[in-house]
Amino acid sequence: MIVVRTEEEINKLRIAGKVVGLTHKYLEQFLKPGITTKELDRLAKEFIEKKGCTCSFEGLYGFPGSICISINNEVVHGIPGNRKLKEGDIVKLDIGACYEGYHGDSAWSYIVGKPNTKKDESLLKETEEALMAGLGAIHNGCTTGDIGHSVEKVAKKYNLGIVRELVGHGVGDKVHLEPDVPNYGKERKGPVLHTGNVIAVEPMLNLGSRDIYMLEDEWTIVTDDDSNSAHFEHTVLITENGYEILTRRDVELEEEDKKN
Numbered sequence: 377m378i379v380v381r382t383e384e385e386i387n388k389l390r391i392a393g394k395v396v397g398l399t400h401k402y403l404e405q406f407l408k409p410g411i412t413t414k415e416l417d418r419l420a421k422e423f424i425e426k427k428g429c430t431c432s433f434e435g436l437y438g439f440p441g442s443i444c445i446s447i448n449n450e451v452v453h454g455i456p457g458n459r460k461l462k463e464g465d466i467v468k469l470d471i472g473a474c475y476e477g478y479h480g481d482s483a484w485s486y487i488v489g490k491p492n493t494k495k496d497e498s499l500l501k502e503t504e505e506a507l508m509a510g511l512g513a514i515h516n517g518c519t520t521g522d523i524g525h526s527v528e529k530v531a532k533k534y535n536l537g538i539v540r541e542l543v544g545h546g547v548g549d550k551v552h553l554e555p556d557v558p559n560y561g562k563e564r565k566g567p568v569l570h571t572g573n574v575i576a577v578e579p580m581l582n583l584g585s586r587d588i589y590m591l592e593d594e595w596t597i598v599t600d601d602d603s604n605s606a607h608f609e610h611t612v613l614i615t616e617n618g619y620e621i622l623t624r625r626d627v628e629l630e631e632e633d634k635k636n
């Protein structure tokens with residue numbers, strides 16, 4: 377069952393989503409060569425808790441971090457650790473925050489300093505375009521296939537590999553709920569979405585093939601051919617004529633949260 381959220385639930389989801397957006401903005405200022413992913417994780421946890429939320433991914437299915445940080449050929453679920461960011465790295469921050477039992481989930485890809493290649497730079501632009509195309513298909517009565525089809529069209533246009541094993545999902549009183557929202561599909565196929573449903577759309581696109589595998593840490597997913605990967609995700613509320621992004625990025629940090 378795909379839950380239709382009440383106004384009260386939606387307000388909590390809006391707060392959780394806003395904190396996720398703010399956390400992205402907060403962390404972005406620290407994405408410099410030399411910082412470790414563990415330090416970023418610590419900063420994220422501190423910030424999320426200061427804003428009255430908990431970290432959705434902390435301990436989720438046993439995850440040993442507060443947020444997921446994946447670099448270059450790592451697609452998703454990277455564990456924060458002693459790895460230091462380098463100039464040109466593609467860093468994916470996947471952040472979840474929970475406010476009074478309701479979650480927000482958003483991943484974004486960043487380049488540390490200057491990109492190593494033009495291809496890396498365009499990978500990010502194109503994957504973000506794929507996310508926005510997927511969101512563009514959303515309205516009351518759309519299907520998950522409509523969304524996947526729109527994402528797939530953009531990925532194919534740019535000849536990017538679409539990760540198929542991992543998908544978007546419903547969001548609410550748990551981070552991962554029904555339905556699955558794949559990044560490929562056929563129009564008018566799949567579950568129908570209605571006003572008041574909340575989902576995360578999250579294309580993961582690779583410069584090379586779509587194939588992936590899991591590292592021995594049993595978390596980190598990497599591309600099979602070592603090519604770089606990008607990940608963009610928003611949690612959205614389905615509305616009558618479209619959607620409302622709950623994990624908006626045009627949020628303003630308070631002065632005290634701005635570095636230096």
Ligand code: MG
Binds near residue numbers: 470481482483609
């Ligand atoms: Mg996520």
Ligand code: MG
Binds near residue numbers: 481545576578
């Ligand atoms: Mg997600």
